[in-house]
Amino acid sequence: MRDKLQTFQEYYFPSVPPALHPEFEHFQQQVARRLSVLAAGLILLILPLFQLFETTSGHFSTTALYHQGQMRLPVVVLAMLVIMLRLLRPQGQWPRPAMLTLGFALICMVLGMLLYHLHWGTGYAMTLFSGLVMSLAVTSILATRGSRDLLIIYLIPGLFFIAGLALLEIPLRSEGLTLIVPLMTVVIGVILAENHYRGFVTMFLLTHHLKRSATTDPLTGLLNRRATQSILDLECARAKRHDLHFAVIMADLDRFKRVNDQYGHEVGDEVLRELAGRLSASVRKEDSVARWGGEEFLVLLREDRPELVMQVAEKIRQAVAGQSFATKAGPLSITISLGGACHTGEEPAEATISRADTALYQAKEAGRNQTMLAKPES
Ligand SMILES: Nc1nc2c(ncn2[C@@H]2O[C@H](COP(=O)(O)OP(=O)(O)OP(=O)(O)O)[C@@H](O)[C@H]2O)c(=O)[nH]1
Numbered sequence: 361m362r363d364k365l366q367t368f369q370e371y372y373f374p375s376v377p378p379a380l381h382p383e384f385e386h387f388q389q390q391v392a393r394r395l396s397v398l399a400a401g402l403i404l405l406i407l408p409l410f411q412l413f414e415t416t417s418g419h420f421s422t423t424a425l426y427h428q429g430q431m432r433l434p435v436v437v438l439a440m441l442v443i444m445l446r447l448l449r450p451q452g453q454w455p456r457p458a459m460l461t462l463g464f465a466l467i468c469m470v471l472g473m474l475l476y477h478l479h480w481g482t483g484y485a486m487t488l489f490s491g492l493v494m495s496l497a498v499t500s501i502l503a504t505r506g507s508r509d510l511l512i513i514y515l516i517p518g519l520f521f522i523a524g525l526a527l528l529e530i531p532l533r534s535e536g537l538t539l540i541v542p543l544m545t546v547v548i549g550v551i552l553a554e555n556h557y558r559g560f561v562t563m564f565l566l567t568h569h570l571k572r573s574a575t576t577d578p579l580t581g582l583l584n585r586r587a588t589q590s591i592l593d594l595e596c597a598r599a600k601r602h603d604l605h606f607a608v609i610m611a612d613l614d615r616f617k618r619v620n621d622q623y624g625h626e627v628g629d630e631v632l633r634e635l636a637g638r639l640s641a642s643v644r645k646e647d648s649v650a651r652w653g654g655e656e657f658l659v660l661l662r663e664d665r666p667e668l669v670m671q672v673a674e675k676i677r678q679a680v681a682g683q684s685f686a687t688k689a690g691p692l693s694i695t696i697s698l699g700g701a702c703h704t705g706e707e708p709a710e711a712t713i714s715r716a717d718t719a720l721y722q723a724k725e726a727g728r729n730q731t732m733l734a735k736p737e738s
Pocket residue numbers: 579612613614615616617618620624625626627628629632653654655724728
């Protein structure tokens with residue numbers, strides 16, 4: 361029952377874990393960027409067309425046309441501004457505020473026009489009322505935070521509209537305008553917006569999950585080989601351009617086959633997981649730790665001083681050998697061998713790794729539980 365409830369909640373009310381909030385914020389900005397440009401484009405297409413249609417229809421007085429134009433103009437200008445921002449500042453933080461302002465202005469416009477036509481009894485109010493329903497559908501799609509955004513878009517214009525109705529003494533039951541229609545519209549809008557928002561959350565969580573699976577090793581949670589290769593290529597490019605060098609340490613558990621053979625793969629996996637934690641704890645935040653292969657790990661240091669590389673490698677060696685690994689087969693004494701290499705000149709990452717591998721091989725040859733540093737590239 362509890363599991364079913366949890367599945368129901370995850371399916372219908374997915375939520376973003378706090379740790380992912382900054383990434384989700386970025387995702388929402390991206391969605392808002394796309395939607396705001398779409399909305400601005402539609403506004404620029406539709407509002408002038410309406411104005412043109414009304415001007416040529418002959419149903420409106422010049423004054424009414426002038427007032428309608430005045431109410432449409434700010435929204436059109438805002439839409440133009442959004443398009444300009446997209447062109448001038450494609451990566452700026454404007455999309456969400458821009459979208460809220462656009463939605464807000466659109467609703468102000470429709471409600472203002474509705475009030476205007478109700479007050480002057482032009483017979484156009486019902487058409488505008490349909491326009492209001494359409495705008496609600498549009499704004500609920502624009503609301504990337506569901507009903508929270510709708511509240512911002514509707515609250516103030518809605519209050520002004522109600523105040524306007526009271527001040528101008530317009531009866532609510534006018535030209536078929538009943539309370540039930542706006543209420544139903546609001547309910548549908550909120551459901552649409554919330555559904556849309558939850559769709560975003562699900563899409564974000566799925567994308568995040570896919571990205572994570574593509575870049576991390578499922579057993580240890582460390583970066584996988586593919587992701588590390590891209591990072592190393594970037595580091596090489598950075599080293600070439602900014603003269604910022606790096607170093608790699610290859611680390612390989614000693615006689616790990618024996619652990620597997622003696623205690624089974626599950627215990628071996630426990631050791632690998634525990635080792636991942638110890639490796640990560642031995643380096644700085646700006647460094648990276650990756651699972652390079654079976655029981656082989658790669659540490660990328662944003663440093664290339666040989667004495668520091670040796671110091672870190674030694675720290676890792678001691679972190680492994682100095683304390684036994686708690687497993688379900690009991691505490692196990694494990695050791696690790698390490699080989700470090702500093703990136704030099706313009707050598708490709710593979711060359712640095714290969715030198716670190718050679719140093720690692722020498723450490724194994726020298727009796728294991730050792731650290732060795734590769735000679736600089738000749
Ligand atoms: N449990 C577990 N074992 C793994 C995993 N990946 C690789 N291994 C094991 O790691 C062991 C590697 O053995 P070898 O390459 O012979 O090396 P070693 O026994 O560590 O000996 P040296 O490296 O020479 O010290 C093999 O038994 C693999 O099965 C894994 O994901 N889980």
